[in-house]
Amino acid sequence: MHDKKVYIETYGCQMNVNDSEVMLSILKDAGYVRTEDITDADVILANTCSIRDNAEQRIWGRIEQFRIQKKKRDVIVGITGCMAERLKEKLLDCHAVDIVAGPDSYRSLPDMLEAVTPDNPQVNVLLSHEETYSDITPLRMDKNGVSAYISIMRGCNNVCSYCVVPYTRGAERSRDPRTIIREAEDVFSHGYREVCLLGQNVDSYFWESPDSADDNVDFAQLLEAVAKISPELRVRFSTSHPKDISDEVIYTMAMYDNICNHIHLPVQSGSNAMLEKMRRKYTREWYLERVAKIRSAIPECGITTDVIAGFCGETEQDHQDTLSLMEKVGFDSAFMFQYSERPGTLAARKYPDDVPEEVKTRRLNEIIALQNRLSLESNRREIGKTRRILIEGVSKKNEGELFGRAGNNKVCVFPAGGHKIGEYVNVKVLSCTSATLISELV
Numbered sequence: 366m367h368d369k370k371v372y373i374e375t376y377g378c379q380m381n382v383n384d385s386e387v388m389l390s391i392l393k394d395a396g397y398v399r400t401e402d403i404t405d406a407d408v409i410l411a412n413t414c415s416i417r418d419n420a421e422q423r424i425w426g427r428i429e430q431f432r433i434q435k436k437k438r439d440v441i442v443g444i445t446g447c448m449a450e451r452l453k454e455k456l457l458d459c460h461a462v463d464i465v466a467g468p469d470s471y472r473s474l475p476d477m478l479e480a481v482t483p484d485n486p487q488v489n490v491l492l493s494h495e496e497t498y499s500d501i502t503p504l505r506m507d508k509n510g511v512s513a514y515i516s517i518m519r520g521c522n523n524v525c526s527y528c529v530v531p532y533t534r535g536a537e538r539s540r541d542p543r544t545i546i547r548e549a550e551d552v553f554s555h556g557y558r559e560v561c562l563l564g565q566n567v568d569s570y571f572w573e574s575p576d577s578a579d580d581n582v583d584f585a586q587l588l589e590a591v592a593k594i595s596p597e598l599r600v601r602f603s604t605s606h607p608k609d610i611s612d613e614v615i616y617t618m619a620m621y622d623n624i625c626n627h628i629h630l631p632v633q634s635g636s637n638a639m640l641e642k643m644r645r646k647y648t649r650e651w652y653l654e655r656v657a658k659i660r661s662a663i664p665e666c667g668i669t670t671d672v673i674a675g676f677c678g679e680t681e682q683d684h685q686d687t688l689s690l691m692e693k694v695g696f697d698s699a700f701m702f703q704y705s706e707r708p709g710t711l712a713a714r715k716y717p718d719d720v721p722e723e724v725k726t727r728r729l730n731e732i733i734a735l736q737n738r739l740s741l742e743s744n745r746r747e748i749g750k751t752r753r754i755l756i757e758g759v760s761k762k763n764e765g766e767l768f769g770r771a772g773n774n775k776v777c778v779f780p781a782g783g784h785k786i787g788e789y790v791n792v793k794v795l796s797c798t799s800a801t802l803i804s805e806l807v
């Protein structure tokens with residue numbers, strides 16, 4: 366008997382990456398070892414994403430390949446994460462899947478693997494109001510040992526009308542802050558120099574103490590507690606919500622040098638009519654005020670965003686409002702998407718997906734072109750500045766060069782000069798592309 370080998374493939378957001386690490390930890394305790402070679406695996410897991418139809422289509426392509434593997438040899442295939450939760454038993458119809466496990470069911474994976482047979486597939490898609498995996502130490506998958514994801518909450522209580530996440534990840538729940546701090550201290554003691562606190566909406570993090578209301582903890586307080594672990598530990602977080610980001614969070618960022626000056630603040634649209642239909646619960650004016658507040662407290666704060674092109678009923682004027690907002694804010698970078706209708710969401714039930722495909726594509730291309738210019742302008746403003754970098758790896762293009770990120774999340778590459786991954790160095794920015802700052806050690 367050899368140790369059973371598990372291979373895991375991860376799609377989607379950082380939260381999913383961290384969930385894969387949680388699964389690996391649970392499986393390790395049950396006697397499984399991780400393999401990075403799919404052909405050698407006894408168990409293949411795909412931790413999936415449902416955010417847009419093209420994400421799911423890509424995964425269907427992979428499931429088809431797993432089916433081919435299964436014809437050649439005995440291997441268990443499990444689908445976990447958001448697609449598992451969304452499609453449930455339907456995933457079994459393709460005859461390539463043995464296990465379907467939703468985001469709150471990972472503790473039951475060893476039992477499911479024990480029980481599964483070709484005639485007895487296993488499905489657990491129960492969502493929980495309590496599960497935060499708070500006692501599980503994720504088995505880190507990153508190669509560099511520098512930056513660790515830490516989940517501080519799960520699920521989402523917002524009702525953005527386009528979004529499938531509340532259905533796939535269930536209700537919001539916050540994790541006990543003591544377990545978060547313990548985990549951050551633990552990774553720091555193992556040499557990590559950066560933690561990224563993860564939640565669908567970190568600004569609504571709230572821990573209600575069972576003992577006394579005085580011991581309740583909100584996100585600003587959690588951020589401060591993690592920042593106090595060591596000045597040598599950088600703290601990042603994602604994702605912020607424009608309706609919930611508080612002045613306290615902004616002041617806490619300004620107060621601690623080791624809290625990185627970067628906020629990912631998805632705007633989605635610059636049109637009030639669209640924001641209303643999207644149920645984002647803020648206006649264009651509110652968003653711009655939050656940006657002004659951030660910039661007055663933290664003048665050099667990196668601000669990045671997500672934008673959706675072609676949401677239901679979006680007019681040319683709505684689209685122009687998005688472009689003008691992007692220009693006004695001058696985002697440092699952005700993730701940009703065409704609207705993709707997700708079954709079961711409020712928008713799918715209530716609004717026709719009526720912007721023609723070619724119009725969506727054209728608008729998205731205009732948004733991307735604008736952002737490319739804004740990113741380049743933002744990077745040009747960095748030229749001549751000295752930034753403190755945490756070294757994350759060796760440049761893919763040149764072995765003699767290293768890369769790392771500045772606090773504002775910009776990627777710098779520079780000649781190694783004998784430095785190593787995990788060290789802090791100061792670099793001066795010499796030139797740039799829209800994606801990278803070319804720098805030298807100072």
Ligand code: 5AD
Pocket residue numbers: 416417527528529631633671672673702703704705706707
């Ligand atoms: N279609 C397109 N983009 C979406 N997003 C979420 N749901 C959809 C959808 N149905 C985008 C949002 C969100 C990011 C994670 O994905 O911009 O912030």
Ligand code: SF4
Pocket residue numbers: 376377378379380381413414415416446447529530533534
């Ligand atoms: Fe993450 Fe959303 Fe994709 Fe789920 S659907 S993996 S929460 S991005």
